[in-house]
Amino acid sequence: MTLADSHRAVEAVWRIESARIIAGLARMVHDIGVAEEFAQDALVAALDEWPRNGVPDNPGAWLMLTAKHRAIDQFRRRDVHERKLQQVGHDMELRQESAEAELDDALDDHIGDDLLRLIFTACHPVLPTEGRLALTLRLLGGLTTEEIARAFLVPEPTVGQRIFRAKRTLADKKIAIELPPPAELPARLASVLEIIYLIFNEGYATTAGDDWIRPSLCEEAMRLGRILAGLMPAEPEAHGLVALMEIQASRIPARTAPDGAPILLLDQDRSRWDRLLVRRGLEALGRAEALGTLGPYGLQAAIAACHARALTPEATDWERIAALYRLLAHLTPSPIVELNRAVAVGMADGPARGLEIADALLDERALRDYAHLPAVRGDLLAKLGRAGEAAAAFERAAGLTRNARERVLFLDRAAALRGEPESGGRETG
Template identity: 45%
Template sequence: MTAMPALGDLLRDLAPQVLGALSRRHGQFDACEDAVQEALLAAIRRWPTGGVPEQPRAWLHTVATRALVDGWRADSARRRREAQVALDPADRAPVADDDALVLLFLCCHPVLSPPSQLALTLRAVGGLTTAEVAAAFLVPEDTMSQRIRRAKQRIRDAGARFTMPPPAERVGRLAVVLHVLYLIFNEGYTASAGPSLHRTDLTAEAIRLSRLLHRLLPGEPEVAGLLALMLLTHARRAARAAGDGSIVPLADQDRSRWDHTAIADGQALLTRTLGTGPIGPYQIQAAIAALHDEATTAEQTDWPQILALYSLLAEVNPGPVVTLSRAVALAMVHGPTAGLALLGTLGADERMAHTHRLEAVRAHLLELSGDLPAARDGYLRAARMTASLPEQRYLTRRAAQLRGS
């Protein structure tokens, strides 16, 4: 037995490798995924007391294969297949790195809804248990179990095989994979609900999977751009909250607490990437994040360049969230009235009806313009719209401070 490493990290690394090997050998992604989950639960029960086996991946592979055989034994229609597997030793071939890439593409199959893609990616590729995925989405474990089961059923019904999609589909599917990783990171960086501002388990997992994707597809500029964006953004995490957990806005953060190693890594990755292929939204957002990180003080932020990049982003990837961020940059360059005018174009956009961010940004720009009563009302409206307790407290406090101004 080997010394006990960080068990959770080890299992998250091994789970997609074992699942990839089983799926490549036997097909039946849904059955293989269930078998791997059984093996992971067995490891969680046994390894803390008995120690990690000398070959932990082989151990998981063997236990998962036995679980597959047990499942086939229960189905009389598969007895012949069971006999064939029983006579053939378990596949001990090294797991190909490409297996993890195939898993990512499979979990982001277009027949699945975005929430199902997120959940299946976290469980099958991220190695999280159903309970952990359920906690990430703030739903009961039974609900998440049913969602994952339906997702695997839809993949099976679609006739998907454990292979990379054909080249004609790959570009579009890669965009979905990147979007899923982007959403996982965003939910971890600013949790949409609950008592904590961050979900470090999700941000760490998104970065880990993006590193893996970049290693497997080093020539894809947008893959590198997404990884750079995550590193440059996550570098500020330690300074985003005060000791009591309250939110610290970017302009007020102690920049000495930023992770400057991560910033340097993100900047180097972005420098190597820009100009190597078509510019995409993740590269542009990474460039914006780099400009924020390069400023030693809030006053030194290059807002004109940031505004130019947001204008480019609005051409490449238009949408209300981009417009929202562009309005802030516009206000910083040309004054809050200009920013408020741009925000006015979002009033009828139904996509912004269920988020507090439009009200929060409008309140901020109203405060900058000197209209404190309207700003206070806006902060309070935004506070009522968010399910995040740290954001509720921050917005309510901002409103209270303006009441006394």
């Protein structure tokens, strides 16, 4: 095996195993930053040894064992631990054996518990959203600082600072690496689900830059969602989020033209939708429904399922989608939900009714700089034959978006409404 091959093997194993290793160590050393350092030490050792000795038969176990040895060495040197052992009258040899046995036993506990603790700690509400996003991708996704920076189009030092501050905040505030008490679980679970879906959304509809989608971020979010659903099988919203992400991700192959230009949902070639992801998403939705009343993610998944089940745009059950949006708006009122409801109502009951709902949002502070409000209005105005107003709305949307391809879409729609040549962008919702 060449040096490059062994390094690729190390990177692949690290991406899969790092969260499990860090999770096991973190509970013992009570500090995510220290746990990550031990895990990184094991990674460095692998980069040194594997090119010379070959990749071990069980590389994940090799990394875990190496990291455990680093932790044991540190554990031996801890003065506090030695003083505690001296108080109970053990001799030095027994102290060391006891420490090693205690650490080995703890690290060999059911790994699912450790991963769940790590997920809830990385997504702790005490951290700002940016810190939770970066820390989750670093610890649970195994992404490097450079990869996270590239995904979110921010400087690498900025991401590094976010991760550093997040770990320092957890340490300074003495946030225990444990599951929240039952009374806090719903709020804390909501934070975890939000972070995973924010990661997915940034991949599915990139907020800035030249790319319309970043499939790698979608895949990472789906992987984290599946882990969470597997660790919390009785939580309907965990399955609802998986269903939502997988059904939406099924459209990715059809969302862009060969030149990268986005394609509208109703213009997509549905034969290119990933039917395996659709099936998996519908199965996850079924699990969520079997567990009780659907929550916000489950309802959004049910909306996505209406599109997935329609083999043609004309077969879409817009009445059901509008009804589901009414339920969602009742459950979690927000201007964004209302805007989406305007689109669905516009399709189900006509553009005039949809425009009425959209116009009621014009004074919403949260949507003041949101490009999709004028874009939705532009589409509804165009359907009503009000071309001049529609063109102006799309031009305003183009001025608000930070995504280059989305800007092309809006300007092309405006140009078409004014009878001017388009630049060639075909973009989506």
